[in-house]
Each structure stands twice: as structure tokens, then as C-alpha cells.
Amino acid sequence: MPTAATPDSDAERVGVPLDPALADLHHLGLKLALLAVWAAVSFGVGYFAADLQFSVGPWPFSYWVAAQGGVLVFIVLAWGYCWAMQRFERQQGMGAGAAPEGESHG
């Protein structure tokens, strides 16, 4: 048996200092949308690479996306998420700029 007396999940949550799931589920839609773009660029273009060979300048499209375009899209996604979350947090009025959840000592 790997674990001891209390396999009950309510008893376990005592040890969690913060329950991030609560805060994060609000933005599920945003996350799903960004993840859909992420999957389309990586797995989508990867899977259909042979059919997406039309040229963009000197590059075949699928080669360019896999070599460079994908990386650029990922950067936009990461910054977009960052920006959107900051806006949400400011709207919730929990202090401008500073994050509410992870208050930390210096």
C-alpha cells in the first residue's frame, strides 16, 4: 500500500496553501482559445505539412511555419495570455500591477 490512513481527498487539501483551480477556471475560455491556436500551428500544420506546400516568398509555407512562423505565434500566445490576465486582475480591482495571489516576502 503506497499511502497511509486518509485517502480522502478533503483531508488532503489541508496541505494546499492556495487552491489555484478556483481562480483559474474563470479564464477557461481564454485558455481553450489560445490552446486551439497552439494546437493548430504545431500539430495541425505538422500533420498537413505535405498539403501546405504553397510558397510564401522563397519558403514553402509548411517549412516556414515549422522553422520560424510557429515560434513567432507561440511568442504572441504567451504575451497575449500575460496581457489578458493582467487586465483581468486589474479589473477585479485587487491592486494595480501587483499580483494578488502570490504575495511574497522580499
Added chain:
Amino acid sequence: MADPASAERSYSSRIRHILGLYVIGLIGFIATMAWAEQQGLSRHWIGPIFLFLTVMAYAAIGVHGRTSDPAEYYVAGRRIPPIYNGMATAADWMSAASFISLSGALYLQGFSGTPGAPGGLAYILGWTGGFVLVAMLIAPPLRAMELYTIPDFFQVRFGGRWPRILAALGAVLCSFTYVVAQIYGVGLIASRLTGVQFEIGIMLGLGGVLLCSFLGGMRAITWTQVAQYVVLLLAFLIPVSWLAYKQLGNPMAPLAYGQQLGKIAERESVLLASAAERQVIAAYEQRMREDAERLADVPAALERERREARERIQLLRSRNADVDLIVAASRELLAMPRDEAEARARWTRDLRENQQRAQPLGGLPRHIQPFVGDPVGDETQQAQYDLSRRNFIALLFCLMLGTAGMPHLLMRYYTVPTVAAARASVAWSLVFIALLYLSIPALAALVKFEVMSHLVGSRFDALPSWIAQWASVDSSLLSVQDVNGDGIVQFGEIRLGADLLVLAAPEIGGLPYVVSGLVAAGGLAAALSTADGLLLTISNALVRDLYFQPGRRKASPEQRVILTKFTLLTVALAAAFVAALKSSEILPLVAASFSIAAATFVPAMILGIYWRGMTRHGAVAAMAVGLGLTLYYLVIHNPAARAWLPSGLLVPGLWWGIEPISAGAFGAPVGALAGWLVSLLSRRVSR
């Protein structure tokens, strides 16, 4: 509120100031070396000076940042500004595999690699795409939990002993595989640059790593990595831009290399039709047949070869031939396999290699063709296409998930002040990584064009000197042999190892030797920075998560830090020992560790964060099943391990044709499924 903010501002401005001075100093140093080379400074000095001075600079930062305070040692006091943490993460992330091997892999594998060796652009997409998952799903909640290590997460979320123990084991396994690859890279660079033996090169580089991470922990490593990032970025961009300027008249390589792709495709068509290339292929086919004959009856063949070699020596002696020839012939006799098993292993390897090289273009797929085979061709062509595409997608999946689960990467986001800073820091990391990654496909294409248009067709008696120098480091890195005996280099006669391409790129492009020194220093920075982070992860996991479990052993925080430092030393030596065996190339080794990370951590972590129904039993099941299945698949396809395992454990063939490098493609989904089912089951039982 105002006071800490202004203190923070002055802290950042001080860092900016120091970093600016450092960059200016570095550029000044490179310029001085370039000037000294023109004044006649010998090549024997340039390499060692670059190596020594950069390692000393890192060590100085490491010694300056030394600490025994636990918060500083494990998470750098949680006050690294996001942009600098992004820079440090980029250096941490871009290992010897990214810096040294990745361009070479793109050169060799083109878009997607072959079905048997998937790769190519999957590495570029996978190692950047994973950060989207880290930014959105993983880093912010982990930062909010105020942890020290990754196994801490499993302790806090699930409680009990086993989740943490399994996580620590997974962290040690994937990080150790990874660190061995880094130290191999260090040895490669140091031995080429200073001319010392490979093993001594490893020890020299190891000294540099230890000075940083041994004394200072996370705080020292962070600032060392920032310094290393600057070196490795300059070391990559300078040769790429220079090559691009030479070939295309435009130093912006990532924007300009597109036109070379078309020219490479033209050259490939010419080479495919060339009669001389076909002669080379025929010569390799002949060698294949000879190998097959020898393997048909190993003892007789070995006996015959030995006899022939002895007769050759006799003949040379009786003719009073040149001493050099006799020495060479006796050396050949000595190099023969000692027994049957060795002979069989060697000839099987030869056969496989000759088979590979008897393919058109020396076994390299065409550079921009997405997958091997043809979706509208005959049946074998279609099957090959399917297999190639499936392996590409599977590898992409493993690399992305592996990125999201790599403990040494996730640990870096513990060091920023807030959750918002963690998100920003991931985005910064991606920017700093992209600065280099966007140039990697460019370098591969530029070098391929250079080789195809200049090296191919040159005469064997006028080969450039770098070929002999690199071939003497390790013949598996580079060999150019006149296979068809016409005195002219054909494309099929060149064999470049993936680990060579970047290090030799300045010489292939005819740049000054200073650039070679700089590139080597950059490769060293990449390997050392990653090794630092990995060693810290391993020693933390061993000491904090396995040895001192809560409430089991008593020790003050300072004692734990000291113990961690000594564990780090031991782990580093063990990794150096394994690396000295020179068992494998860098890239496959690293890719295997991504599969392990993907399967062990990601299912349990994502479910643990986003599903409240996940129980401790579920987490244990997810990790144990994921890790177990991945390791099983890796091991049963490893030829060395196959000999040791009882045959009942071995399953013949691959599952759905997926190569073992992507073992996580099975481990992660099955682990997630196991976690979900066991969670449901355990709640029902306890109710």
C-alpha cells in the same frame, strides 16, 4: 508600498548597469582577440584563452553569489526580475543539444527526418511550443504555491510519501540523462579547443560548473546563466550573420536564407542524377555485400581477415617497404576484433552504416520535403509517408509535453517575485530563446549550401585543414573518404556528425579563427548553463525530497544546504564518468529524457492543478504508470539492454511504428488515464 517599489527599481537599474558593462566588455574582448589574431597570435592560444577566460568569468560570478541561506540557495530569494529570469531560463533551456547539435540535426534530417530517426523541425516547434503550456497552465499556479522543488508540489497537493518519492525519482532520471549529454558536449568542445584528451576536457569543464553551482546554488546560477546567455547568443549570431552576408549579402540570416532553400533543392536534383554519386552508392552497396558475407560466417571471416593482414605485413617486409606502411599494416592487424562477439557487433554496425550511406544523398532526406515517402505513390511509399508523419507528430508531442514537465525549467519560475512576474517571465524566456532558434534553420541551410557548392567537387589532395583536425578528434564526427577513387569529393563521400556542424561552421565558411573560438565558448556556455540547473535539480531531489522527508530526519536548513552541495559534487562526478564512456550522440540522449519528463510529471501535474477530484492514489498511479511504461519502451528497444533482459519481457517490434525516442507518446496518455481511473476508484472505495 512606495518604499519597496523604489528599492526594486534601483535594484533593476543596478542590474541593467552591470549587464550593460558586461556586454560592452565582452564585445571589447572579442574585438581584441580579432585584432590579436591579425597581429599573428597563434591559433593554439586563441581557443584556450576563450575557454579559460569565459569559464573564469562564470566562476567569478558564482563565487561572488555564494550563499548558504536556504531561500537563496533553492530559489534565489524569489526576487529575480522577470526579464532577467527569462534570460537565465533561456540559457538554462538552450543546452548543448540546442546550440551544438540542433543545426546539425536539421542539416542531416531536413524537415522531419526519416521514419527510423524522426527529428528535424519537430525539435524547433517542440522546444518552443512547450512554453505555451508552461505559461498558461503550469508556471503561474506553481509559483503561487511558494515551493522549493518540483516534488514539493506533489507533497503539498497530494500529501503522503509516495507522490513525492516518485516525482523525485522521475526528476533524477530525466535530469541525469540530460546532464550526461551536456557533459559530453563540454568534453567535445574542450578537447577540440585545447587539444587535450576528451576525458581531461570533461574534467576541465566540470570544474567550471562546480564553481558556480557548488557554492552559490540558485542565486549564483541565475546570474551566471544571464552571463552565459549573452555569450551563447553572440557566439551563434555572429557566425550565422557572417555566413549569410558572405552568401547572400544580407546579415539578417533568418529573413534571408529562404532563397538558399530553392538552390539546395536544385543541387539535390543535380546530385541525384549525377553519375559519380551513383558510383559512390555502388561502392557502398559492394561494402554492404561484403559485410553481409562476413556476418554469414563470423569465425571463418575473422580467421581469413587476420591471415590476410599478416600476409600483407610479411609481403611489405620482404619487399623492404617503407616503415610507415609496415607500421600502418600492423596497426590494422591490432585493430581487428579480438573475438567473435566483438567482430559480429562491429560488422553489424558497419553493415547498418553502409546501408544508410548507400541511399541517395548519403541517406539525407531532401531538405524541404516534409516527410519521407509519397502520399500518392505506391504502397511502400504511402506506408513510409504515414510512418514518417506519425513519428514526427509523436516526437513533437513528447518534446512539448516534456518541456512542460522538465523540473529544472519549472524550478526557474520559482525565483520571480509574483505570479504575474512568473507569466511575464515565461513570455520573456520564449523571446530570448527565439532570438537563437529563429537562426538555427538558417545556419543549417547556409552550411548545406556551402558544402554542396564548395566542398563537393573539390579535389582530395586540396582538402581544407579543418577536415583533418576534426576527423582526428573523433572519426564518427567527420569523415571524408574517396570511396569511388576518382580524387574528387562527392556528396555521398562526406559524413558529418550532427554534433560537428555548428562547431565547424566558421571553418566551413572560411571565417577567421577567432569566430571558431567564440563559437566553442558559446557551446561551452550552453552546456555549462544547462548542466548547472540540472545538477541543482538532481541534488535537491536527492537530498530534500528523498533523504529528508518531512518528519523523518532532523537537520537544520543550513545542514541540508551543505549536504545538497556535496550530493551535487557526487552527482557531477558520476555524470562525468558516464559521459566519458562516449556511448551516444547528444540529441537522442536528450530526447529520451524529454519523454521521461513528459510521462512522469505532466499528467499528474495538470490533473492535480485543474481537477479537484484527483486523489493521492490517482497521482501515484499516473506517475508510476507513465514513468514505468516510458522506461519499459525505451529499455526494450535498447540493444545493450535487450541482451540482459529475460526474453519473456521483450515484445517484438515497435508499437504502431513509433520509435523509442518518442516513448512518452504512450507513457503520458496512459498515465493520465491511469490517474483518472484510479482517482475515481479510490474515491468510491473511501466513500
